[in-house]
Amino acid sequence: MFNTFFMHDALTNRVGEFLAAQGLRGPAALIVVAVSGGPDSLCLLHALAALARAGGPRLHVAHLDHGFRGEQSAGEARAVAEAAAGWGIPASIARADVPALARASGEGAQAAARRARYNLLAQVARDTGAQAVAVAHTADDQAETVLLHALRGAGPAGLRGMRPVVGWGEWAGGMLNVELRMLNAEDNARHSTFHIPHSTLLIRPLLDTSRAEVLAYCAAHGLSPADDPSNRSPRYARSRVRQRLLPALAEENPQVVAALGRTARICADDYDFMQRALDAAWPALAVERPGSVALGLAAWRDLHPALRRYALRRAAARLGAPELSFPQVEAARAAIDAGSPRRVEIAGGLSLEFGYNSALIRAAGAPPEPDTPQLAGGRLALVAPGRTPLGGGWACVAAEEPPAQPSPWWVAVSAELAGELALRRRRPGDRIRPAGGRGGRRLQDFFVDRKVPRRLRDAWPILVAGEAILWVAGLRADARAGGRGGAVIWVGIVRETE
Template sequence: MADVLRKVRQTIDRYELLAPGETVVVGVSGGPDSLCLLHILRRLSGEYDLKLHVAHLNHMIRGEEADADAAFVAELAKEWGLPATIEACDVPCLAREKKLALEEAARQARYGFLAQVARRVGARRIAVGHNADDQTETIIMHWLRGAGLAGLRGMLPKTDLAALRLEAAPGGEAPATEGLRLIRPLLEVTRAEIEAYCREHGLTPRFDRSNLDTTYFRNRLRHELIPYLETYNPNIREVVRRSARVIADDYEFLRSELEKAWPRIVVSESDKAIVFDLGQWRALHTSLQRSSLREAIRRLRRSLRNINWVHVEDALWALRTKPAGTQVTLPQGLMLSIGYETFIVAEEGHVELPRDAPLLFVESLPLAIPGVTELP
């Protein structure tokens, strides 16, 4: 389908996903999306002067079916003359060790593996096969879980891998993600268009039976909720994606305003604590007040993916109405403490010494009365 190729080329150019001469790691599960992605990038490799490297991770969840998927991808890469890295990770074991849900452990392992492969082959771009319907599902899923603007943007065509805040990879160590970009060239292409493309080009993707299992939250959205919403609005998928594009632009504007305000409202900052000027903070618009609190939590807890709405609202209300001495509990052992002219977000128990105040390291000091006593 020429239309799919045109859409992908348009996405690549509009969002500057690729640069000539780059090596790109392509995550290939063997399913329709990743197979279509690899086929299209292979067709465009001459036009964009790309070097492709196939990467596949066996999650060791589906037994022989997963082994067959890995063998399929290895054979496909060989047939198409592409280098490939095929590895396995015991995701159920990783989930137990890291105390993660199975879906989250699989996500961590998968992206950690792709980062490791990119480092080995000298790639700065990692391409994955998320499509337009995946985007709709992601946005609705985030909305149901109570996301803010950042979550309601859905997936971006281009993302710094470090923003995924990965804590684990095959081998159990946190992967090095700095300088790596995750790109999604199929983000404007629907699942139906991808399946039609595969049929037209004689591609025979693998079928993952777990995609039918509605005990997984995303699968319930895909097979039950979204079809139901389509009875109210047949165009609900596109409507949701359009809203996300508007939200993404609004979010970028809000981020730029926060970056301007940050030096004005922050008195001091370290990896343990951030001290704010209370008066300057109160002068901000409510939207920037919320954003600044979220940003402080994010900077002090970079591995935290979701910041609870209740934490932010409790802090917001306290800072507006409560007196000095008030403390508010924040996620992962953080505490907000209100002073007379400042407030601090820090680890619980952290003591922030006043600037330019005399520090006495003696139990007692006799005073000259009357007279002047020098402090040690």
């Protein structure tokens, strides 16, 4: 059924160049290849096998019988196993009862099938220690994905479609949770002996290759791929896009697949740019704690609305919530923009609560906030003398009289500095010169010595005058604080109720 004649051609060379760009070209690399038995995956496997025979990466086939089509799909599993054996490639062949999985989870059949399929790929990658998992999505698949996302309404995150390379945490996160039955006995004995390869990539070497090129490759090499009739069923949205919408669009633009591929690449770059902009804003914007993310309102107001949306999506993702819909994001964004004083339910068990200068996104069952002041924003100028809310139920008081009850949360600084006082979070390279100590030391080392929990260090309030550190709140004054002679002003961090 499968020809074993291997030779290099344009498609094979293109796949080889893709692998080389990812550092996967040599025999030290191991790639798990997802093979359904259809033309796309069979083409990919054959091209990879040709590269492997010429000193390329080692291969391991993974195939899942989804249990949809009875003996037909079982026969396809046997054919994939025979092809792998004929080409000298080890294989993991498994079966899952996807219809039962869909009924139990309440998700659609295609979504359940995808989850089971990627579950198998994650397990095989874990058990073999593979550096990458290769799937056979083509340029036509990319065009269909972009159209599907556009029809549902999407921004750059959706219109970027599928990416050529995806990290383990994104493609395999939460996938190791579906019961699979391994069908080849030697695989059962070999499994569960390796570590989880947290750096395993998901790669799509054919994403710039058209379906027509794939079919021509299969014909040129005498390959006989399986035919899955569900790929043409109008029951599924992707099939309708493939059978009806793309051909209609091709009448207007015969290069529509290439055009949609360009759209995906442009949107991918735009999305990456926005994420980098959010990365730069995030330290001054967000304080992350177990079960919650606090967004400083001062930093929030400086964000473009597009970055506000991405910030909300990132906060939800960090809290393990399902991806938020556009209406959910907009409702939360509008509430923060308006400074709503009440608790707002977002979605996925997330709620939005408001402090004096922060909006707190909290997961259901999150632990209570630490009994320690934390700065939700970047730099906060102090009213001196006066009272400055910090959020989270805390305030900073600057007074000319000493506190009635002295504590480590009060410090005396020179009154000459009153107009320059501010609180900020730590920065890379910060150093403190403890009053009464010798020399200076890194603030990071100081936090370690004082056993400050790692999760509290980034947002710990630091009193400064201009750029000079005066006080690590509650822990140690800096020699530059002064306050030993002449007029002083007392600065303390207190509960709002005090």
